[in-house]
Amino acid sequence: MRVIEITGGSGPAEALVLADRPRPEPADGQVRIRVQAAGVNRPDLLQRNGGYPPPPGASDILGLEVAGVIDAIGGGVQGWTVGDAVCALLGGGGYAEYAVVDARHVLPIPRGLTPVQAAALPETVFTVFANVFESGGLRPGETLLIHGATSGIGVTAIQMAKAAGARVIATSRGAEKAMAASRLGADLSLDASIEALKSAILDAGGADVVLDMIGADYAALNQAVLKPGGRWVVIATLTGNLAEIDLMRLMLRRIVLTGSTLRSRPADEKARLASAVRQTVWPWIEAGHLVPPIEAVFPLEDAAAAHRLLEGGRHVGKIVLTI
Missing domain, CATH: 3.90.180.10 (Medium-chain alcohol dehydrogenases, catalytic domain)
Structure with a gap:
């Protein structure tokens, strides 16, 4: 063969x-x-x-x-x-x-x-199901924040979250990709290169679950926008493995940080x-x-x-x- x-x-x-x-x-x-x-x-x-x-x-x-x-x-x-x-x-x-x-x-x-x-x-659906719905515990009515929303994983996560009755905030690089994520069903699709990214997410109410494929560069952002009881799920580290975590913030806001490979x-x-x-x-x-x-x-x-x-x-x- x-x-x-x-x-x-x-x-x-x-x-x-x-x-x-x-x-x-x-x-x-x-x-x-x-x-x-x-x-x-x-x-x-x-x-x-x-x-x-x-x-x-x-x-x-x-x-x-x-x-x-x-x-x-x-x-x-x-x-x-x-x-x-x-x-x-x-x-x-x-x-x-x-x-x-x-x-x-x-x-x-x-x-x-x-x-x-x-x-x-298979690779994308299994990954999203295991991380967003099992580890992240996404429920109907909650908000999922997806970084890298136009990747293979991202486009699948948008559609699965919407099918489950959740709200989706998507981030991706460039206006064209932001429009593509919106067409796939994201309730709010943001160009990740804008300076006011954190403010835009917070103005939209923040996130219950973050699906993070970016890693180190978005660690501070994720900690800032997660709601009390939020779940931060890491499945890739495109910008690096090492990040600074404010443990007191995690404690006070009851944030769960988890991750996995498939x-x-x-x-x-x-x-x-x-x-x-x-x-x-x-x-x-x-x-x-x-x-x-x-x-x-x-x-x-x-x-x-x-x-x-x-x-x-x-x-x-x-x-x-x-x-």
Whole structure:
């Protein structure tokens, strides 16, 4: 099968090359998917640069989410048959013509979605559900503040929060991106480059939950705009890992600071999340409340171009490879 391998080098063109590998066989409890589309995510960039190694037992091939058709089934698998159209969350292996995955991490392609759209769902939907709704405890009527609102995670979080009956304040760089977040349903969409960003958020009532993909540069802002009892959920640190925290403010305002990653979670935990997502989020998708915006689609052999687009930060929504 054709795959994209990491060969080294500082840039996508040097690091990502098309190669041939043996087709993987599903072990007990796994299915094999003939991949039609694979999502491209920021963790792929980190892994390409040596900063996000795959967990033990996972493929070294990039790619954390795919959509396609089941073409082989391992022992002990129930609920799936050859020919089922599915999408799946992977620990790695998505940039390839075939991928094997724990059958419990597989979901049917929602009605009305193409494989390209479905490939944009698992990594982002699982991440938002686990962090905004479980760790963040977002409830109907509360306000979610999303930094990086036009990223793949951001556009998903806007739509999921609105589907759940919450209010959304979105921040993103530039007027064009702010308009895009507004079109996706944000109640207030702000250009993050304005000087009065904190005042604008506070004038809108502040936030009950912050979904933070920025990190150090927004630490002071988040502490200032969270309401009493607010939850600050960190899922990426694009501007640095180290930040100054006013512990007295956290105590007096009963602010909860938490964070997580998805890839390293145990298989049983991902299976639990898959079941919860299928029960809660899939009906939102099939009702039209969540449609993954696709910025660009590239063939597998152009993975380097997909990485360059993601690194440039000008995209709105997801970037997808097709096979």
